[in-house]
Amino acid sequence: MNSPGPIIITDRIPALDQKLVELLETLSPADWKKQTIAPEWKVEDVILHLLDGNIRILSIQRDQYFGVPPGEIKGYHDLLNYLNTLNADWIKAAKRMSPKLVIELLKETNTEIAAYLPTIDPLAPAMFSVAWAGEEQSANWFHWAREYTEKWHHQQQIxxxxxxxxxxxxxxxxxxxxxxxxxxLSYHYRNFPGNKGDLLSFHITGEAGGTWHLYHDGTKWKQVENIKTAENLITIEGEIAWRLFTKGIKPEQAGIKVQGNKGAGEHLLSMLAVMA
Incomplete structure (x- = not known):
């Protein structure tokens, strides 16, 4: 059994950003006002949030400029409150901009991010850890893979x-x-009971899906690869998975299927891969 290696994905971000621009150029004014699965955000709010993400990447990570210092962060909830306040403040002010201007700014910041990405050492320590994975220090590859998931799921909300x-x-x-x-997975199941040698498998259906595994080494659950699917198998539909992990669907509506350990399946329903 092997532990999974780095996810090197910075080269995919510019193309994903370009897909967003191409999408936005097809939308009508009415489309910008449509409700998304994020209860408090319409399409225009998500678009503005993505623009803010680009601006923060360039300002903080490229230029080393923190415009709004977070103050004392004592834990996950302090960080979440800080981020939620930043998001709300930005969206309120940014609604003064026209859709045309927003798209122009997205194009410009996308270009600058594409130029910045090749300068990043994927194995060097990241400025920000991936808190939803329980890390206090992350490598750049994980931070930027997380950035990809942010850009992907917000674009998909639109x-x-x-x-x-x-x-x-x-x-x-x-x-x-x-x-x-x-x-x-490993962080989410850290307090879930298990014995040495126990295996849990998680299957996501569809063209883009796959099967992921947790192994209990007698002390904790660890994600592993290159093993056979366990008898304890949790299956989730591909088009539901991202929504479950980003609070885009109620857990009881996810319709997961569990073979074997029912408790392990129920525990998956509360896993998040976003700051929420």
């Missing part, structure tokens, strides 16, 4: 709202999102 979601469900675009999100 696409779902306007009925153009099929394109991002292909393996090319969706599998990297799933592969990264499933790195939350």
């Amino acid at each position: 696409r779902l709202a306007v009925g153009k979601e099929r394109e991002l469900y292909t393996r090319e675009w969706y599998h990297p999102h799933l592969e990264t999100s499933m790195r939350a």
Whole structure:
């Protein structure tokens, strides 16, 4: 059994960003006002959030400029509150911009991010850890894989709202999102009971899906690869998985199937791969 290796995905981000621009250029003014599966956000709010993400990447990570310092962060909830406040403040102010200007700014910041990405050492320590995976220090590859999942799932929220979601469900675009999100498994199951040698398998259906595994080494659950599917198998539909892991669907509506350990399946329903 092997532990999974790094997910090197920075080269995919510019193309995903370009897909967003191409999508936005097809939307009508009415489309910008449609409700997304995020209860508090319409399409325009998600678009503005993605623009803010680009601006923060360039300002903080490239230029080393923190415009709004977080103050004292004592834990996960302090960090979450800080991020939620930043998001809300930005969206309120950014609604002064026209859709045309927003798209122009996305194009410009996408270009600058594409130029910045090749300068990053994927194995060097990241500026920000991946908190939803329980890490206090992450490597750049994981941080940027997390950035990909942010860009993917927010774009998919827009696409779902306007009925153009099929394109991002292909393996090319969706599998990297799933592969990264499933790195939350070990941390999420850290307090779930197990004995040495126990195995749990998690299968996501569809073209972009796959099977992920946890092994209990007698002390903790560890994600492993290259093993046969366990008798304890939890299955989730591909088009539901991302929504479950980003609070885009109620757990009781996810319709997972459990073979074997029912408790392990029920525990998956509360796993998140976003700051939420």
